[in-house]
Amino acid sequence: MTERLQGQVALITGAASGIGASAARRMSAEGATLVLADIDADGGASLARELANASFVRTDVSVEAQVAQAVEHAVQRHGRLDCMVNNAGLVGAFGSILDTDAIAWHATLAVLLDSVFYGIKHAARAMVRQKSGCILSLASTAGVIGGLGPHAYTTAKHGVIGLTRSAASELAPHGVRVNAVAPGTTVTNMIVQGRGSLEAALGAAAAASPLGTPLMPEEIAAALVYLASDDARHVTAHTLVIDSGVTVAGATGSGQFHQRAAGFMGRMPEAVERTD
Template identity: 85%
Template structure:
């Protein structure tokens, strides 16, 4: 075990499944004490019980008071907070922009974008007081190139990247780094359910990328661990794209990868969790 995060305390939202669960495991393996925050108490508590020194707090990230409570829980239990990972999410509003209800639009942004603002705000306060810390948010290739996701989702992920840059510009003077990771389509349980089997999900994910390789949650977690570690101590205001080449192909004008990726996302149920 490298223990790059030994002695650190990390709070991960959406930690009960998918990328969030993989990140919680990876950070614990690197020596961090991890607070798992999720609306799914059953799976969140189960995972917390598997990780040494971990704890769980039920959190609806669309409610600012609950995000603030999760940060307070971390500080009260462990004495400080070193890393905040804003990961919780869902696909949300789906379909034509001409038919999207305003309520569905706002509910999607509440989970995908407002929650990131709450996480940066409340984790940032405790980190500024200590003159150190790292805030990470999970964006998406849909936040880098338009057309890779539903409208509300794409808007929110662009917002996450913009907020990462603007928050980093303020908090750098206080010793706090702010970065994001933009995953391509990642084979989580939600994707497997949407495709009907693991093999089908792996095949679809591989076909959606120029490299022909499916992205797994553990690979996104590895990027987040890097950004949380001292290996990235000079990195801030950065969005690390981990997408098997989808956005590069798009930049080169290969629209086939846009349509493949959009089609892959389009198969996912609109109310499913992304984290």
């Protein structure tokens, strides 16, 4: 490894699995000191033990105070925060727009969009003080074009891209870069769960790709390292699409989400409580 992130302190949400865990391992190998944040306390703590230069703080990203606490943990422990990765995610509400439950809708946006706002807000407070920093958020090809994800998920990911551009315009004069990564279908535990098996997930990801090969979390992690490094010091307000050409070459849309009976995939966030 080139250790492109030597000396950096990075906070990663949703770090216990999937793209977040891959990013943690790759950033650690590149020299970064890590703070891992996740609602999965066992998984997050286990990964922190695996990586010698990492600590863990349990965080429900749908709760602003908990995101603020994670940022404060990083700053108090290490004296600074160089990179914030807003990665936590779920599939959330799915099914026809005619049947989508409002509580499931709000729960999806709480995890996928509100959390990014909280992450940018509180990381930026620390970074503006130190006059440097990099904020990265996970968008999706579903945030670039319609029809590739459930309605709430698609809405949230469009919002992430818009917020990335807007925040970048304010924070650039303070030396803070703000970018997003928009992966295509990536073979994570979330996708495996949705497809029923790893084999099915690999097949679906390959079938959705004009290049004919599945996109893996490690490839998204490599892009995050690039954007966090000095190699990307003049890159801001940008959404890096990593989709094997799906958004320009075309792929089968996700009718699977719209045609299924309405439901919710993932852990209901603490910020949204069902009263019925």
